[in-house]
Amino acid sequence: GQNIDQPTEMTATEGAIVQINCTYQTSGFNGLFWYQQHAGEAPTFLSYNVLDGLEEKGRFSSFLSRSKGYSYLLLKELQMKDSASYLCAVQYSGAGSYQLTFGKGTKLSVIP
Amino acid sequence: EAQVTQNPRYLITVTGKKLTVTCSQNMNHEYMSWYRQDPGLGLRQIYYSMNVEVTDKGDVPEGYKVSRKEKRNFPLILESPSPNQTSLYFCASSSRRTVPQETQYFGPGTRLLVL
Numbered sequence: 001g002q003n004i005d006q007p008t009e010m011t012a013t014e015g016a017i018v019q020i021n022c023t024y025q026t027s028g029f030n031g032l033f034w035y036q037q038h039a040g041e042a043p044t045f046l047s048y049n050v051l052d053g054l055e056e057k058g059r060f061s062s063f064l065s066r067s068k069g070y071s072y073l074l075l076k077e078l079q080m081k082d083s084a085s086y087l088c089a090v091q092y093s094g095a096g097s098y099q100l101t102f103g104k105g106t107k108l109s110v111i112p
Numbered sequence: 113e114a115q116v117t118q119n120p121r122y123l124i125t126v127t128g129k130k131l132t133v134t135c136s137q138n139m140n141h142e143y144m145s146w147y148r149q150d151p152g153l154g155l156r157q158i159y160y161s162m163n164v165e166v167t168d169k170g171d172v173p174e175g176y177k178v179s180r181k182e183k184r185n186f187p188l189i190l191e192s193p194s195p196n197q198t199s200l201y202f203c204a205s206s207s208r209r210t211v212p213q214e215t216q217y218f219g220p221g222t223r224l225l226v227l
């Protein structure tokens with residue numbers, strides 16, 4: 001499978017900004033998703049990038065550089081409820097374009 | 113309400129006792145998938161189905177079976193469960209018609225313990 005790399009854990013302070021990076025192999029790249037997952041719960045969709053640049057959605061933004069195989073998720077004005085794991089998932093073309101390869105997730109802890 | 117449902121949510125069983133985890137979606141999605149999630153390993157795909165009667169192996173299919181007789185249902189079958197199949201299982205569905213295209217929607221998860 002394709003390797004998706006993201007940091008295992010991060011800690012940030014309430015009200016601050018945090019950036020979670022994700023790198024991936026570029027061959028066959030089709031699009032990139034970010035999901036949020038609270039402990040013991042299902043992943044929920046946050047953002048999708050297919051073209052280079054920044055997609056902004058409220059306090060969350062996601063950036064993509066296709067040529068560098070790099071994405072980041074930016075969370076602003078952190079709240080305690082943002083404590084969760086953030087999963088980077090890459091859609092690769094191939095046998096079926098629905099296929100997603102997930103990174104192992106970044107566990108974000110927001111502290112007061 | 114558009115959703116993916118899984119049953120049971122929690123299950124404790126013993127080695128070798130066949131079990132089935134059901135998954136159903138009401139969004140008319142053509143694509144369905146099963147994942148397992150383990151600490152330190154992330155989400156790994158077990159099997160997927162592009163449409164009715166079309167299934168294929170994911171990254172970790174050993175010890176599992178699936179079927180897709182109807183569009184809405186995609187059960188996961190463990191014929192002879194073993195302790196290494198203790199995990200948190202998620203079913204997901206998607207479609208080219210969703211916005212963004214092919215966004216995967218996840219069920220609530222099934223926590224399985226095999227003794």
